[in-house]
Amino acid sequence: MTATITKAPLKRGNRSATDRQQWGSPATYFIAFVFIALCLGPVIYIILGGFRDNSQITMDPAGLPGPWRLDNYQEVLASSTFWRQVGNSAIAGIATTLGVVILGLMASYILARYRFNGRGAMYSLFAAGLMFPMTVAITPLYIVIKDLGLMNSLTGVILPQIAFGLPVTVIILVPFLKAIPDEIEEAAAIDGTSRLGFFFRMVVPLSLPGVVTTGILAFVASWNSYLLPLFILGDQDMYTLPLGVQAFASQYSVDTAKVLAFTSLSMIPALIFFTLFERRIVGGLTGAVKG
Amino acid sequence: MSDQQPPQGTVTAGDGARAASPAAPRPRRRKTDWRKRLEITLLAGPAIVVFIGFVIYPVILAGYYGFFRWKGYGPATDFVGFDNYMIILGDSAFHDVLRHNGFILVMSLVIQGPIAIVLALLLNQKIRGRSLIRVLIFVPYIISEVIVGIGWGLMLQTSGSVNGLLENIGLGQFQADWLSDPKIAIWSLMVIISWKYIGFAVILFLAGLQSIPDELFEAAAIDGASYWQIQRSITLPLLGPTVRIWAFLSIIGSLQLFDLVFIIWGQYVASTAGTSTMATYMVANGRTSGNFGYGSAVAVVMFLISLAIALVYQRFILRRDTEGALTEGKK
Numbered sequence: 001m002t003a004t005i006t007k008a009p010l011k012r013g014n015r016s017a018t019d020r021q022q023w024g025s026p027a028t029y030f031i032a033f034v035f036i037a038l039c040l041g042p043v044i045y046i047i048l049g050g051f052r053d054n055s056q057i058t059m060d061p062a063g064l065p066g067p068w069r070l071d072n073y074q075e076v077l078a079s080s081t082f083w084r085q086v087g088n089s090a091i092a093g094i095a096t097t098l099g100v101v102i103l104g105l106m107a108s109y110i111l112a113r114y115r116f117n118g119r120g121a122m123y124s125l126f127a128a129g130l131m132f133p134m135t136v137a138i139t140p141l142y143i144v145i146k147d148l149g150l151m152n153s154l155t156g157v158i159l160p161q162i163a164f165g166l167p168v169t170v171i172i173l174v175p176f177l178k179a180i181p182d183e184i185e186e187a188a189a190i191d192g193t194s195r196l197g198f199f200f201r202m203v204v205p206l207s208l209p210g211v212v213t214t215g216i217l218a219f220v221a222s223w224n225s226y227l228l229p230l231f232i233l234g235d236q237d238m239y240t241l242p243l244g245v246q247a248f249a250s251q252y253s254v255d256t257a258k259v260l261a262f263t264s265l266s267m268i269p270a271l272i273f274f275t276l277f278e279r280r281i282v283g284g285l286t287g288a289v290k291g
Numbered sequence: 292m293s294d295q296q297p298p299q300g301t302v303t304a305g306d307g308a309r310a311a312s313p314a315a316p317r318p319r320r321r322k323t324d325w326r327k328r329l330e331i332t333l334l335a336g337p338a339i340v341v342f343i344g345f346v347i348y349p350v351i352l353a354g355y356y357g358f359f360r361w362k363g364y365g366p367a368t369d370f371v372g373f374d375n376y377m378i379i380l381g382d383s384a385f386h387d388v389l390r391h392n393g394f395i396l397v398m399s400l401v402i403q404g405p406i407a408i409v410l411a412l413l414l415n416q417k418i419r420g421r422s423l424i425r426v427l428i429f430v431p432y433i434i435s436e437v438i439v440g441i442g443w444g445l446m447l448q449t450s451g452s453v454n455g456l457l458e459n460i461g462l463g464q465f466q467a468d469w470l471s472d473p474k475i476a477i478w479s480l481m482v483i484i485s486w487k488y489i490g491f492a493v494i495l496f497l498a499g500l501q502s503i504p505d506e507l508f509e510a511a512a513i514d515g516a517s518y519w520q521i522q523r524s525i526t527l528p529l530l531g532p533t534v535r536i537w538a539f540l541s542i543i544g545s546l547q548l549f550d551l552v553f554i555i556w557g558q559y560v561a562s563t564a565g566t567s568t569m570a571t572y573m574v575a576n577g578r579t580s581g582n583f584g585y586g587s588a589v590a591v592v593m594f595l596i597s598l599a600i601a602l603v604y605q606r607f608i609l610r611r612d613t614e615g616a617l618t619e620g621k622k
Contacts, residue, residue: 028413035410036427039490043430045452046442061455099341107338110331122335129346131601135547135570136594139577139586140349140356163345166338195330224435226550231578242437246554249441256445267438274433278426 043267050261057256072261082262084237085244086269092154092161092229092240093222099162100218101211104169109199111170112177113185123174129167134160134228142231156232157240161222169214176210177203216277223270241266350594357588362581375588384562385589388572391477391565396545398481400538403489408534410489411496412522425497428490436487440554443483444470470555476564483551488544492537499533500526535608542604546597549574569593 049057050072051065076082111123134141141160150156180203188198204211226242233239239247245266249259357375359367379385414424431439446452447469454466469479503526511521549570552561561567567575573593577586 028416028418031410031413032418032424036424038486039428039431042439042442042446042486043434045446046438049445058450060459061450062452062459063455103338103341106334110335114327114331116327116331122339125339125347126342129342131543131597132346132350132594133543133547135549135573136590136597137346137349137353139573139583139590140352141345142578143352143356143583144345144349159341160345163341166342166346170338199334220433224437226435226437226554242435245437245441259441260445263438263441267434270433270435271430274429275426278422278429 046260046267047264049257050264052257054255054257069257072258073265075258076262076265081244081248082265085239085241085266088154088238089223089241089269092157093219095154095158096161096165096222097215097219099158100165100169101215103162104166104173104214105204105207105211107166108170108173108177109203112174113180113203123170126167126170129164130171134164138227138231141228145232150232152233152235152238154233154238157225157229160228161218161225165214165218165221168217172214173207173210176207180206212277216273220270220274223273353587353590353594355587356584357591359584360582361584361587367584369584371584375585376592378585379589379592384567385569385572387562387565388567388569392546392548392568394477395481395484395548395568396542399484399488399541399545402481402485403492403541404534404538406485407489407492407496407537408527408530410493411500412526414493415497415500425494428493430490431487432490432494434487436550437554439483439487440551443486444555447479471560471564473563473565476556476566480552480555480566483555484548487551488541492541495537496530496533499530503529538608539601539604542600543597546593546600569596 048065051068051070052063053069053072056063056065107122107126111119111126145151145156145160148156150159184202185195185198188202189195193201224242225240226246229240229243233243236247245263248262252258356367358370358372360369360371360374361367410428414421449468449471451469453469457463457465467475470476507525507529508521511525516524547570548568552566552568552571553574556564556566556571561571562575569589570593573586573589577583577589
């Protein structure tokens with residue numbers, strides 16, 4: 001309470017001081033503009049390239065579309081391969097996200113609000129997982145999946161993705177759950193709510209911002225993941241988008257324009273998803289990183 | 292709230308409240324313990340099972356298969372002791388790979404770190420369109436490695452748009468084989484890596500900057516400190532923990548680099564172009580050639596190298612931050 005009261009006048013003083021210099025210096029804008037142009041240039045090249053045809057690309061590799069051709073995009077959008085891969089990616093992404101969020105939230109709740117022997121060890125176990133991305137475990141992971149009979153199935157991709165998504169989720173969610181004041185839990189207890197009831201009625205809603213962040217991170221990671229599907233999914237019908245894009249690019253390596261169209265269409269979902277939730281992602285990273 | 296208060300609920304609540312009443316009689320306490328254990332198992336169990344099954348167990352398995360010559364089917368019987376490891380350590384291709392990984396690791400830090408800090412400082416000023424800028428610089432990070440690899444691969448190929456652009460603006464003599472010339476290829480890779488991951492560094496640093504209280508800047512400004520003095524004496528030291536966490540993530544990422552190289556150079560070209568990494572070496576000599584025992588041994592070597600670097604880094608550099616960064620809450 002005191003914090004909010006003392007903060008308020010400071011904030012106001014701050015604003016009147018910054019009103020004068022709100023536009024900042026032109027140099028700042030210039031540098032920001034150059035940087036953004038460098039960031040977006042290749043992306044724009046991919047998107048525009050899809051609107052050209054191969055003779056245009058051969059004549060002038062760095063030129064603009066002229067005339068604009070829509071048939072590359074139309075052909076990709078009309079192909080069942082593309083949509084099947086979108087479907088596979090969506091299933092893998094959604095299942096991974098749900099798994100990571102549900103398992104991660106439950107485990108984080110235990111780590112944040114229960115006191116028991118081995119709690120430190122359990123936290124270290126998950127935190128250590130941060131150090132071992134999937135690359136290191138991919139060969140034996142392939143063997144485990146094969147032994148479980150999950151080769152060529154999306155389940156074989158989803159389960160490891162959930163497992164490897166858990167460390168980040170736990171690291172981000174535990175501070176969120178710790179921050180819920182004990183008083184709320186005590187009040188709930190006095191009102192007769194069990195700890196499990198408290199979990200479902202209070203913890204889940206209160207930790208929603210963190211949950212959304214971890215969910216988005218898990219979804220985008222799954223949507224973009226390449227190495228694991230490369231090992232697990234051998235059957236073209238099970239391909240997710242990254243595998244599909246790569247297969248398409250090598251299959252139509254002479255048809256650059258079509259490859260560019262396919263590539264730009266496959267990045268749209270992740271971009272939309274990110275734009276919608278940008279604030280959450282950045283906010284979540286802040287929570288996880290600030291000391 | 293008060294109307295959902297069953298009479299026996301108060302009893303469970305009293306049990307459940309964490310050590311709030313140390314004077315609680317013994318028998319009831321034991322009941323609490325039992326209940327607590329059940330809750331812990333129920334809530335944390337699934338995550339632990341999945342995590343151990345698909346993260347820890349495979350890593351252990353790799354350690355086991357690393358001692359065998361094994362083609363990936365049937366039980367592993369051809370025990371070869373440390374032979375796989377001797378081959379790895381003596382293989383000049385693996386030495387190349389280590390050098391490439393080391394180069395990528397150091398150059399990632401050296402290129403991205405300073406640029407990202409300067410950009411974050413610039414963008415942390417009160418300027419118009421800041422949130423839009425933040426979204427846009429994050430775009431390369433969100434796009435998948437496969438798309439980045441294909442897009443940059445097409446741009447950098449000999450007949451690609453980078454050479455075309457150089458021709459168009461009259462700098463034709465600077466055209467090069469960006470991807471196949473072994474002298475240039477790894478620098479092309481560094482450009483692509485920086486392009487893809489620098490947005491993440493900037494966003495992280497911006498987040499770190501925003502958690503520094505405004506009061507510090509105001510106090511320094513009142514004391515007559517200039518903008519750059521403030522940045523050097525206040526911002527940079529307070530940004531330290533964020534930078535150290537970023538460096539850690541960047542190091543681990545550099546050691547694991549796979550997708551970009553594999554997509555752009557493929558598994559065989561990468562070594563002649565001088566861009567192969569430990570991970571592409573592992574895939575090319577493990578799964579692709581059917582030598583799963585050898586591939587597992589390479590995985591173990593990668594694992595040990597990452598672990599050693601991570602531990603050293605944590606011990607000497609992250610130690611003072613980890614309390615705050617990884618456990619939070621204790622502030």
